[in-house]
Amino acid sequence: MVQQDTLDRVFACLADPVRRGVLIRLGDGPASVGELTEPTGMTLTGMTKHLRVLEEAGLIVTEKVGRARLCRLAPAPLDEAMAWIAFYQRLWARRLDGLDVFLTLRGGARQQEAPPGSTPPQEPRQRATNPSDDGKGPGE
Amino acid sequence: MVQQDTLDRVFACLADPVRRGVLIRLGDGPASVGELTEPTGMTLTGMTKHLRVLEEAGLIVTEKVGRARLCRLAPAPLDEAMAWIAFYQRLWARRLDGLDVFLTLRGGARQQEAPPGSTPPQEPRQRATNPSDDGKGPGE
Numbered sequence: 001m002v003q004q005d006t007l008d009r010v011f012a013c014l015a016d017p018v019r020r021g022v023l024i025r026l027g028d029g030p031a032s033v034g035e036l037t038e039p040t041g042m043t044l045t046g047m048t049k050h051l052r053v054l055e056e057a058g059l060i061v062t063e064k065v066g067r068a069r070l071c072r073l074a075p076a077p078l079d080e081a082m083a084w085i086a087f088y089q090r091l092w093a094r095r096l097d098g099l100d101v102f103l104t105l106r107g108g109a110r111q112q113e114a115p116p117g118s119t120p121p122q123e124p125r126q127r128a129t130n131p132s133d134d135g136k137g138p139g140e
Numbered sequence: 141m142v143q144q145d146t147l148d149r150v151f152a153c154l155a156d157p158v159r160r161g162v163l164i165r166l167g168d169g170p171a172s173v174g175e176l177t178e179p180t181g182m183t184l185t186g187m188t189k190h191l192r193v194l195e196e197a198g199l200i201v202t203e204k205v206g207r208a209r210l211c212r213l214a215p216a217p218l219d220e221a222m223a224w225i226a227f228y229q230r231l232w233a234r235r236l237d238g239l240d241v242f243l244t245l246r247g248g249a250r251q252q253e254a255p256p257g258s259t260p261p262q263e264p265r266q267r268a269t270n271p272s273d274d275g276k277g278p279g280e
Contacts, residue, residue, distance in 0.1 A: 004157050011155035014225070017144050027232045075232050082225045084154070085218055092167045092215050 003080075009057035010081045018042070019050050026060060026073035033062075033069050143220075149197035150221045158182070159190050166200060166213035173202075173209050 013019045022036055037047040051071060054060045058077045062069050153159045162176055177187040191211060194200045198217045202209050 007160070008155055008157060011151050014221075015148055015151035015155055017148060020147070020224075024228065027228065027235060073232065075229065078225055078229055081154075082222070082229065084160075085222045085225070088164065088167065089215065089218055089222065092213065095167060 006057075006077055006080050007084055009053075010059065010077050013054055013057045013059055014081070016050065016053075018047075019054055022050060022054060022071075023059060023073060023075075026071060027075075030070050030072045033071065036071060146198075146217055146220055147224055149193075150199065150217045153194055153197045153199055154221070156190065156193075158187075159194055162187075162190060162194060162211075163199060163213060163215075166211060167215075170210050170212045173211065176211060 013023075018040060021040070025031060025036060033044065033047060033051065036051070037044050040047065051060065051062065055062055059074055060071050061074050062071045064070075153163075158180060161180070165171060165176060173184065173187060173191065176191070177184050180187065191200065191202065195202055199214055200211050201214050202211045204210075
């Protein structure tokens, strides 16, 4: 069961280029708040706000080491975000495939009924049901 | 080349449960603004704001049909969001694997040097370099 809060927080982290940049940098190894801030040209206060958002989403962990605060990547919560997108991409792709088959079959049938040279009628897009889809995604 | 704006917008859409719900509903087929609003208990104005965010991210298209505005799913921009997460998940997993191997080898070497029964020293977590990683992701 996916926690909606987790999805909200993880996707919100990924929606900001500074926060994506921090994750990418921490993929190379732990870094202090100062090391993360320096290349961005931001203030320490500004970066600290981003780091708090990342920490609340569980995507980084921070610890006090001497006088510095060290940040480490904790990528596990990305799994749920990835699973959400992957699940619905597959589901929608299958439904669109089903719709294509439906339209092709209906179009062929109508063409056979219609006088030669007439344009096949436009079908409204409809739900392509698939008995193997229970319609329930990861946690929605 | 991934557009940063696209990632910002798509992830921001996914960060809200109402917007995820709209995408899931539209996966069943097109719906009017009223049909999307009704089950949420929101106001039409509130839902319209969410739909505008989804439309600006290219995740839905809307068109006027008679007196109603019909919304359809346009899932293609999800591909870039998915690709971003997948790329970095793989990269970080490879680096962590490399780090595990490094620590195991170092731990084994230290154990051979150390007196029997002594605890292997803790290694600081370091960057596990991998020559096959150029460190450049999709657009970062």
